[in-house]
Amino acid sequence: MQNLPYDNGEIRRLTPSVAAKPLCVLLVDPSLYTAPYDAALTEGLVSAGVTPTWATRPIRAGDRQEIPAEYVDDFFYKRSDDGGESRWRNVRKGLEHFQGLVSLVSKVFQHKAKVVHIQWVVLPLFDALAIGVIRLFRPVVLTVHDTIPFNGERMSHLKRMGFHLPLRLANHLISHTVTGRQHLISAGIPAEKISVIAHGPLKLHHPVAPLAADHGGDVAVPDGRPYNMVLFGEVKPYKGLDLLVEAVGLLAPDVQSRVRITVAGRPRMDLTGIHKRIAELGIDDCFRFDLRRLSEQDMADLFSQADCFLFPYRQIDASGVYFLVKSLGRWLIASKVGVFAEQMDGTDDGQLVPSGDVVALAEALHHAAVNRPQARPMDSKDSWESIGTQTRGLYEQLLPDNKTVQVLR
Known part of the structure; x- marks a missing residue:
């Protein structure tokens, strides 16, 4: 050849x-x-x-x-x-x-x-x-x-x-x-x-609403609206939901009160231990689970409400979810692995954290919830x-x- x-x-x-x-x-x-x-x-x-x-x-x-x-x-x-x-x-x-x-x-x-x-x-x-x-x-x-x-x-x-x-x-x-x-x-x-x-790049067939103009400050928005974070896609062990739970548990109570995390997608693992740990940490109010295959309209509605997308993955090469949401102008928190490490700059588009580092993940969650940073929409290079x-x-x-x-x- x-x-x-x-x-x-x-x-x-x-x-x-x-x-x-x-x-x-x-x-x-x-x-x-x-x-x-x-x-x-x-x-x-x-x-x-x-x-x-x-x-x-x-x-x-x-x-x-x-x-x-x-x-x-x-x-x-x-x-x-x-x-x-x-x-x-x-x-x-x-x-x-x-x-x-x-x-x-x-x-x-x-x-x-x-x-x-x-x-x-x-x-x-x-x-x-x-x-x-x-x-x-x-x-x-x-x-x-x-x-x-x-x-x-x-x-x-x-x-x-x-x-x-x-x-x-x-x-x-x-x-x-x-x-x-x-x-x-x-x-x-x-x-x-x-x-x-x-x-x-991937795209939805339904429009996603732009972000509300309440980002970029250094305190919670005046109306007290929670900072909405989304972990989307089939729930599997490598996607680090357990790491995310531990990281939220490390946040100060006043920051936890600002955080709302939606876990959306079909479960491909037993979540009994996850729910038990959330209860032990007393952070039930921080999580909402929508464990099903979402329609495209449901996805568009969910993405419209999102301030931030989470990728606390242990390992990944390329993520379809990343290529679906990267152009939406939402803040991203992702492990420094695979396509995230190769394509994100970790400044204008979101924050990269070492894979498996719960403390670093908690710090990234704190920064996003308190400062509500505005991300730059990312156009695909390819x-x-x-x-x-x-x-x-x-x-x-x-x-x-x-x-x-x-x-x-």
Whole structure:
């Protein structure tokens, strides 16, 4: 393979040939884990002359059709993915996933795909088998959204092996951050098969109201309105809700009275211990829980009321929530990891704190609640058009006849 995007550790920007011919690519997100990202990437790829087809599950009742329907082949989980719960649902879904992977091989030829681009690995050992088969006749690209397995959560040796096997079998990997690329190199992935292509901006389809003009002072607003902080997204251990609870517990009572934290999103962990600790610290009035999958209108309403967004994460590469809220002009408090460390300046846009440092997190909460700093709306440095161009450039480099590829240093 020639003209790799990395040479001796130097990052190179990828572009397709000047007169780009149509290029058919099959992209794979069986469970639609990141439908808004998929839709935005589709926009960028189409602008770069790529004809994408997404292999996904069917749209559930009440879901928005994020990816334009003409670019979707929803053959995964036709029977088991009804959104309901049952004892055997996971077993049925696992069997259907395997059936979907078998179909995926034939879909490569049906859609005349020159490249297969997998966004998410669902069942690593099954997916690794499919990657091994597909790469016999088509190059396989894998985007590694989380370069540290399960974002640092404990796992068995079998799970860890399963996480890395698809990465080793794919022809090329995409990481959204330079830090993520280094994680993959540290895990034994050859540097020359890893490209960094940024995550682009995301947006809601409903308007978010601008901030009220009560920020920038050094005391609580005259009407005594609490300072509204939001921890949004699926609630998982790596997102540091337990750290946030401890940090709020360190605040002085008069500051605690100013703080209102909304934790919104579907729980993916047992929150019994969290609620118990909140009660022990006597900070029940500081927290409100909205533990469900929010509609876009609900999200817009929640974001309109937010003064600050919280990201006390233990580990992350790229955060979809961050790319959704960064342009809203709200103060951000985030751990100095992943995309936060790479994109935030920690002055005009918010405050960065060391990951896992409860005292530093408490100090950041105190500063925000008392001073109510005004953040500068952050425009994304990477447009989806640019991301689509870079991604197409990578696809072209993996093709057997890549003599027309132009690589800009």
